[in-house]
Amino acid sequence: MCGIAGLIHRGKSSKVGHELQGMLQALKHRGEDSTGYALYGDTDGKNFIMRFKVGENVGEGSTSVAEDISVYDERKKIVDSYLLEMGAKIVKEERTLPYSLRYEIEYDKKDLLEFSQKIESIPGVEILSMGKSLEVIKDLGNAKMVCDRYNLDKLIGTHAIGHARMATESGVDIKSAHPFWGYPFSDVSVVHNGQLTNYWNNRRALENKGMRFMSECDSELIAVYLAEKMRDGASLEEGMKESLTGLDGVFTYFVATKDSLGMAKDTMAAKPLVLYESDDLVAMGSEEIAIRSILPQEIDTYDPFDGEVKVWQI
């Protein structure tokens, strides 16, 4: 089933980690195999923030195979050496969990494709996000468990999207959890609720064009699909509109960039979405109770119609 939630503050920052945690926790009955956050924090915009994993969480119902922590350490060493080789300087390093790391790095090249390919050529290593504002944090368990584990409660930022997952078509693991980074584009992330029925056709076509897939989760296709459109010069909104015919199935998805948040709903309107919009805040989720977790007072909300695409700026 899965639940998605997103919010964007316009003209101000807020504790988006805390707010999104509340929204996703309200949706935990829609799935708590894994929960993921894409948080757009307030930064000086100078350095890249790279969230990556060197292994999987093997507890909490995971379908992954356990590995020794020394394997994680060895992978981390190779990542560090590759960064040095590519001229990227690690400014700050955090290892929240044995398998999950956060680096702030100085890297002056704009094209992240070569960079990402090099890092991900290390078996078992996956970049969860790369950007100057975006941080993707995802792990097994419900929203509160993941929030507590990664200390997301105090993160200040402008916007965020998140996902509470009930694993259906792929494994219970971090690599299949949402959000998906819009590889190789800086600060692009996607969450999705639904099923895509032309996944393999699209995947084969995109792989032939050199795009990368890390999982067999159909939702990853949306991130890759949009990334490919943007690579060809389309704006985010144009790519989203094209996706309504390019992607087959039933879906509602959110996509976020450094300064915007968008939503798209398929032409059959088969997946739910409730939306609240005011001058300074847009909040949306699979159910109204997600919005009520941050706006308990009586508010006006509505369901976007079939085939609707909307994009908001911070």
Place this chain on the structure above:
Amino acid sequence: MANLKNVTKKTKAQAMGMHTEVLTGRTQQKFFNPDEAENFYYFGTYDVDFNKRTDLDVKDMTAADANKKIDNLMSQGYGTIVIKNPQGKHSLGVGILNKLNLIFEGSLGYFGIGSCDGPIVRINGRVGWSCAENLMAGKVVIEKNAGSCFGAAIRGGDLICKGSVGARTGIDMKGGTIIIGGDAGAFTGFMMQRGRIIILGDVGINLGDSMYDGTIFVGGEIGSYGSDAVDAELTKNDQDWLKRKLKVAEIGENFDVSKMKKIVAGKKLWNYDNLEPTEKKGAI
């Protein structure tokens, strides 16, 4: 196997085993015989006084507890119950088989007012997906917007949304009336079998797709017609009925009903079993 060459077109479908159910009129005899007054009442319903009123704050209750409390209040004779702080909770006000004035001061989540028979409900807020599913009788008024599958499979009663609604409004409905003050999404009236839908605003694609029977009235623009949904003449009787209904529904009383479009089933699918294979293709 039956000799299909020697049977008439009318009975061919039966001979092919497509019709196995024999309708005997039991429904009318058992449940709608006015001489059997006891059949109009459900076991366990309550004799309530509409002038006996109380408030119920459900902020810290689960939906199940709130619904049990409503039932308990009815058992004490309360005929008017005001629900405070529903805060988008799911499945509130369900399974009420009783006369009751039920007022929600706020919005409901999914499956609100499901499987009810008899209450008059006013929701001073919005409702999520599948509001008033399977409504048998009564009146439900929503002051703001509604989600998808609004009034799915209702058999009777009046279901009124003063705002806009999502997709598949009135899907599989078998009676009653649904009135929308704003716009409606895709697949409105999908597979409806009876009853009426009135939309004062615009409606999305595939209106009345695969409808078997019933009538849809649209005041605004239509995105597209669904399979076997066709235009019909808006008669004087239709206009009189629309005026009366909109007035009673407290919605669009001054709306110019003469310009509304009337959509009904082309009934090609309705007679689907009797069609030859080549005709079936034309019907789809």
